Amino acid sequence: MALTLRAVIDAARNQSPFFHKSRGTPDKLLGDELSTYQNELIGKAVLRDKQFLSQTATIVLNAGAGDLAATAGAGSITGLPGTVVNNAPVPIVAPAGRLVQVGVTAADGATVIVAKRVVSSATSTSVTSSGAARSVNGDADRLLVIVQGAGAGQYRRIVSNTADTWVTSTGADGRTWTVLPDDSSMMAVVAPVYDADGAAMVLDAIPPLEDRPAYLVRLSSAGVPFIDYVAPLVASVDVGLELPAAAEVTGGKVFCVDPDDGSAPLTITTIGQRFNPPDWPAVYINGGQLFLCGDAGDWEGIASLALEYVPVAPAFTAPTDYFLVPDTAKTALVAFAAELLMRRTLGQPGTPFKMADVQSADAKVERAELTFLGRLGIGRRARISVIQPG
Amino acid sequence: MATTCGTIVQRAKAANVLNDSLGAVASEVLARIRAEQQEVFTRAAAVNRDFFQSAVSLASTTGGSGRIVDLTSLGVTPIYKPIERLLLATLADGTELNQVDAADVAAEYAPRFFVRGQSLVEVASDWGATGAVNLTLVYAYGMVDIDPAAGLEQPITLPDTWSDLLELPLAMYFHTRDDGRNPDELKELATQLGAWETLTGRRGAFLQHVMMTAGARFSRFQLPTPRQVGEE
DSSP: OOOBHHHHHHHHHTTOTTOOGGGTOOHHHHHHHHHHHHHHHHHHHHHHOTTTTOEEEEEEEOOOGGGSTTTOOTTOSOOOOEEEETTEEEEOOSSEEEOOEEEOSGGGTOEEEEEEEEOOEEOSSEEEOTTOOOOTTTTTTSEEEEEESTTTTOEEEOOEEOSSEEEOOOSSSSOSOSSOOOTTOEEEEEEOEEEOSSSEEEESSSSOEEEEEEOOEEEOTTSOEEEOTTSOEEEEEEOOEEOOOEEEEEEEEEEESSGGGOEEEOEEEOGGGTTSOSSSSEEEEETTEEEEOSOGGGGTTEEEEEEEEEEOOOOOOSTTOBOSSOGGGHHHHHHHHHHHHHHHHTTSTTOOOOHHHHHHHHHHHHHHHHHHHHHHHHHHHTSOOSSOOO | OOOBHHHHHHHHHTTOGGGGGOOOOHHHHHHHHHHHHHHHHHHHHHHOSSTTEEEEEEEOOSSSSSOEEETHHHHHSTTSOOEEEEEEEEOTTSOBOEEOBTTBGGGSOSSEEEEETTEEEEOTTTTOSSSOOEEEEEEEEOOOOOOTTSOTTOBOSSOGGGTHHHHHHHHHHHHHHSTTOOHHHHHHHHHHHOOTTTTOHHHHHHHHHHHHTTOOOOOSSOOOOSSSTTOO
């Protein structure tokens, strides 16, 4: 996908000399309307082809006492689900939630501080690259990434650095290299980007339950009402996983702990059948949240879930943002934006457009939309199946 | 060499020998020249954004949000010409700033600014990292101000070839100050001067000059101007 909001707006404005933004239609207004229209297109496209724009959210089953909120304190090696605020990870005290993903390449949005260079030597707690000429401790809190060779794919937070050596662990903090880099390795220093968009989630307990304490109002000896925090009445409620904004969840599968057992289909059932689903393992979705059916025994031997869904495109926040729909939708998007621009110039001094022109532009949008949706059918028909897809 | 206000007064007096005996106070004629010249630049900027165009880099105030660029600093700095009409504002990396209304700052994507009097004000922290930010402004410039309390040696900003746009109104002013003069003289001066709206006389010729000097321009859009007369 390489279609930016800027490209669509420019193409739409190029349709007429009267479509300059100083005529009263700012980019933001077009972006807002195109956000809505893109989701309308996605909705129509999903009706034609469920696999259109399908994305996968993974859910890791990580049930174990060591990961519960009660034990994941400072100094503990266990953790909690999290979110991201101002590009910094923040823990969420809950038995189920999102995982934080880390982007370490420029393509992910990370800032590359030191481009990839050869590792001269490494220990379990540090990496040296001769001639790097870094300012002392200038790279602290950034990430050192092994991008090639021995240990590739690992990254560690930088504790401190000299001109050519980066310390990545104190040795006692559990952050030593899993695979030791050597002089065959290449490294880079990056300022990472964090994301917790729901593409990866975790369940720390099966089923995830949450205590909801509530309190009786007691009376003191003087007859004054007070809350007795020592004696709450506690109710347990199921905790759901908040799914990414999805137009539709289209399917899923489970992966077993034992790789030899492979994967199996995931049953997505209704809330009414949650105690007696058509097949196991099963989940149900309620209010945009995913809940597991059954108890721990029903999920034994399962390591993770993969959920297929069609996303709701987020609103544009900058002209450089990308469309989720493919480039084949450009004609429809441009026609839609041009129709909007034309409509907004009606009645302005000097504008040559009349309502009939707007109606003609409307028809053009419909034609372009049908062409885009028609192309989806070509791809769908190409998939050979003995069962008529839903 | 730029024509001075004193020369404008001399030429205006030369329109009629009767003007010689008029005792004109310097502050009075300087105020007339100032007002007339301001109108010339305002009219020119309204119909053409190129003829009196200039670019400058200005530093904002410091801070992390709501930073301000003071446009009046252009007028008091002799090397920069004062602003008459802002055309474009960009950050140091070339990113164009979007102008929004102070009451509707969400109308456009960041980076944004709104205009408060003679200042550009940053919306939120749109202009980037904390500290002073350099904005590059492209603008149609106006006249360098004339101080009515100073002397007649102050130069005008208009090109010398169009100085009669200031001389003729001053000659008309002298005429109206002197009771009993032949009204035909006033008519003749008014005809020579012409009118902005009808593009007649010297005023009309000046606007035509401003509009056509740069020739045809290739443009994707018909950009609206503040006024309809003589729109590009």
